[in-house]
Amino acid sequence: MKKTKTLLFITAILSIATLSAQGDWEVLFNGKDLKNFTQLNGDAKYEVRNKELIGTSKIGTPNSFMVTKNTYGDFILEFDVFVENGLNSGVQFRSLSTPDYMDGRVHGYQCEIETSSRKWAGGVYDEARNGWLYPLSRNPKGQNAFVPGQWNHYRIEAIGQSIRTWINDVQCANLVDDTTASGFVAFQVHSIHDESLEGKTVRWKNIRIKTTDLENSRKTVDSDVPEISYLTNSLTNDESRKGWRLLWDGKTTNGWRGAKLDKFPDKGWEMKDGILTVLSSGGAESRNGGDIVTTDSYSNFELSVDFKITEGANSGIKYFVDSELNKGEGSAIGLEFQVLDDKKHPDAAQGKNGNRTVGSLYDLIRAENNGSSRGKNFKGVGKWNNARIVVKDGHVEHWLNQIKVVEFDRFSQIFGALVEKSKYEKWENFGRIPEGLILLQDHGDKVSFKSIKIREF
Known part of the structure; x- marks a missing residue:
């Protein structure tokens, strides 16, 4: 009997120890x-x-x-x-x-x-x-x-x-x-x-x-x-360790200027509560504050930008931009990640086969979900969406809300043929310059941006 009680006591102790170990x-x-x-x-x-x-x-x-x-x-x-x-x-x-x-x-x-x-x-x-x-x-x-x-x-x-x-x-x-x-x-x-x-x-x-x-x-x-x-205008320890940095600090114009100016525009852009907004001017392209570009140029990089569009809005995120081109009216020239309200803006039906819809390489390659989702994964007007652009030498990817929608080689014959049949055919070496500026477009519609960050390879 005494031996049985001892065994029960040991079993109880082991059970408690097991619970503690878990x-x-x-x-x-x-x-x-x-x-x-x-x-x-x-x-x-x-x-x-x-x-x-x-x-x-x-x-x-x-x-x-x-x-x-x-x-x-x-x-x-x-x-x-x-x-x-x-x-x-x-x-x-x-x-x-x-x-x-x-x-x-x-x-x-x-x-x-x-x-x-x-x-x-x-x-x-x-x-x-x-x-x-x-x-x-x-x-x-x-x-x-x-x-x-x-x-x-x-x-x-x-x-x-x-x-x-x-x-x-x-x-x-x-x-x-x-x-x-x-x-x-x-x-x-x-x-x-x-x-x-x-x-x-x-x-x-x-x-x-x-x-x-x-x-x-x-x-x-x-x-x-x-x-x-998804933290706003800040980097995690892991991001900092891997070389990410903020392209916009959430407060000032540091690192940015007008695409056709030597300073940041005096009007047309607003910085408030950690959000950078291009203001509406009735849909006129680059007629209010105008496009803004980074003061630095980039070659191989990963860029992440959160954007939010208003109903019927049009804008874009451009890269490999040469601000010396197109000194006249209109936007500066470069490869463009299209930012658009596909349902309400007429540009979605222009171009060829949807190559001007949100996430597309504007006027060149239509954004598609590549079989990884049931749709293009645009979260909607008035909601924050994420644009991700990855460039490694000639290889370029567009990602919309973490789903790849465009992939191409900017030095390939196929890309060259697409350019020859687009509105960009008159610009020599379009999309193939060694490095360029990054641009946020003023297309006359209200569009907001935040958490703009980049890392270079």
Whole structure:
């Protein structure tokens, strides 16, 4: 009897030690009932079977969410998920539902769960708010982490402004964003419109969360997974280490001048609350403040610019600009990442085959999603969008909201042939100069810019 008590005592001590070694994880779902949750928005069926949380798809209902009653700020969340083929799902975190936002619509960060051919499971989507923040178009290595037809293990680290995700120990997202600091966790059953998906399920188990000793519990970041930051007019430590610098400091005209001036324009541009805005002048190209250009020239670089257009607006981000060309009326000459309201501005229907739409190499190459998304991923008028331009020797890429939409070689015969059939044919060596200025265009419409940053190769 005494020996039995001793063994029980040792077992208890070992159990406590094991719990301590696990870092005091909290079981988020007890495998028995849903007393710590509440359902919001849609009315898809949720139930508990075999210690699993099971959501069943239902046609004719909006997205459904099984939401924790508690809220969480900084945490590490782990869970296992099995989703039937064809379904889209996700796990919300730092998410909210308030009467003053879309009548209680669940909104906030979501870690993607999907079985589609684009393979973005593990990416970060901002549900009912900003759309895709970290699509796996930026991380091909992570696209193969999720394995359809089996249980997959997810890990989400949300610590401060850093949001990182893993599937089956493969890192998928490396995001920096400060939109929401805390909120609930929720398990989504996505709305469906295809009757063949009716009754299919997504199942979760082993759901646990950790809110203490987080810094010491972080996983090592995969150096192949790029960091994407949405911080306004500031750089992360990782960006600074990798050579990024701000092209606009968010406050002054330092580093910029008028394209046809030796100083910054006296009118037509506004700097307020960390936002640089070209003001409306009725759509007249370069007739108000005029284009502005960097005071430095660039050759091989990666440029990132956040832009927001008003309804019907037209503008552009140009590079390899020679400000000595075209001293007359109109804009300075260079390769252009088109910034446009495709639905309302007539220029979208001009040119050839859509080569003047948003994200395009203006008048030369149409922006396309290259099969990595269901659309061009423009977030809309009045919302912030990101333009990314990458130049390495002759190779050039345009990315719109982290999806590549244009790719070309500026020294190729194909590029030369395109120029010969465009409005640029009269400009000798167009797009092929060794280095040039970067330009923000005044096309007479109100367009705003922020977080303008660059790194050189």
